[in-house]
Amino acid sequence: MEKYTLEDCPIQPVVNVISGKWTSLILWEISQSHNHYGDLKRQLEGISTRTLATRLKTLEKQGILDRNVFPTNPPTVEYVLTKKGMDLAPVLYAMRDWSEKYN
Amino acid sequence: MEKYTLEDCPIQPVVNVISGKWTSLILWEISQSHNHYGDLKRQLEGISTRTLATRLKTLEKQGILDRNVFPTNPPTVEYVLTKKGMDLAPVLYAMRDWSEKYN
DNA sequence: CGGTATCCTCGATGATACTG
DNA sequence: CAGTATCATCGAGGATACCG
Numbered sequence: 001m002e003k004y005t006l007e008d009c010p011i012q013p014v015v016n017v018i019s020g021k022w023t024s025l026i027l028w029e030i031s032q033s034h035n036h037y038g039d040l041k042r043q044l045e046g047i048s049t050r051t052l053a054t055r056l057k058t059l060e061k062q063g064i065l066d067r068n069v070f071p072t073n074p075p076t077v078e079y080v081l082t083k084k085g086m087d088l089a090p091v092l093y094a095m096r097d098w099s100e101k102y103n
Numbered sequence: 104m105e106k107y108t109l110e111d112c113p114i115q116p117v118v119n120v121i122s123g124k125w126t127s128l129i130l131w132e133i134s135q136s137h138n139h140y141g142d143l144k145r146q147l148e149g150i151s152t153r154t155l156a157t158r159l160k161t162l163e164k165q166g167i168l169d170r171n172v173f174p175t176n177p178p179t180v181e182y183v184l185t186k187k188g189m190d191l192a193p194v195l196y197a198m199r200d201w202s203e204k205y206n
Numbered sequence: 207c208g209g210t211a212t213c214c215t216c217g218a219t220g221a222t223a224c225t226g
Numbered sequence: 227c228a229g230t231a232t233c234a235t236c237g238a239g240g241a242t243a244c245c246g
Contacts, residue, residue, distance in 0.1 A: 151220050152229065
């Protein structure tokens with residue numbers, strides 16, 4: 001019953017991806033070329049390591065992000081948007097436009 | 104510290120409006136001319152009366168919706184998007200477009 | 207550097223009964 | 227019809243310590 005409508009609503013799929021306190025902010029930062037874990041951690045001041053790691057892992061599972069490890073010393077990790085993730089850009093920029101108008 | 108970044112992020116204002124399990128779905132339904140409380144309740148199958156009422160009240164406080172009461176018998180209540188709320192349309196339609204592509 | 211492992215808190219949401 | 231009032235739950239997120 002609940003499942004029916006939630007799955008049926010034409011915006012539910014994107015809600016499943018961007019919901020959460022930090023998720024859309026993470027996506028925004030990555031879309032702005034803040035691709036490294038440490039860079040994200042710095043930009044998203046106040047986020048816990050646990051939450052950032054959890055959200056990144058979920059987005060990876062959802063096919064929104066790819067995770068690339070560079071065997072430097074110390075190692076660095078980079079997150080990049082997949083095609084599916086890049087296609088969220090219109091959503092993110094519409095969000096930014098509204099925010100600029102009404103903040 | 105946390106406040107700084109959250110307030111500073113260029114998409115934070117819209118996140119404050121559309122976050123929550125049901126909020127963007129409510130906005131979608133209202134944008135699709137499901138304006139009556141009972142109509143919304145029917146479309147959003149599975150939502151509790153408490154949650155629907157709470158979210159509508161919050162959206163009203165945020166200036167996204169106007170609440171109109173018609174003194175019919177029994178009374179009916181209609182929720183309509185303000186200009187600020189209507190300006191969320193690009194966000195909602197971008198969400199729908201992505202959802203159609205990747206659901 | 208880029209996480210994982212634990213424990214804990216708190217607020218959003220749900221269920222239900224009731225009301226003008 | 228359109229809610230409000232109460233109580234209960236549940237999981238996202240935070241704090242902290244530790245690790246390869």
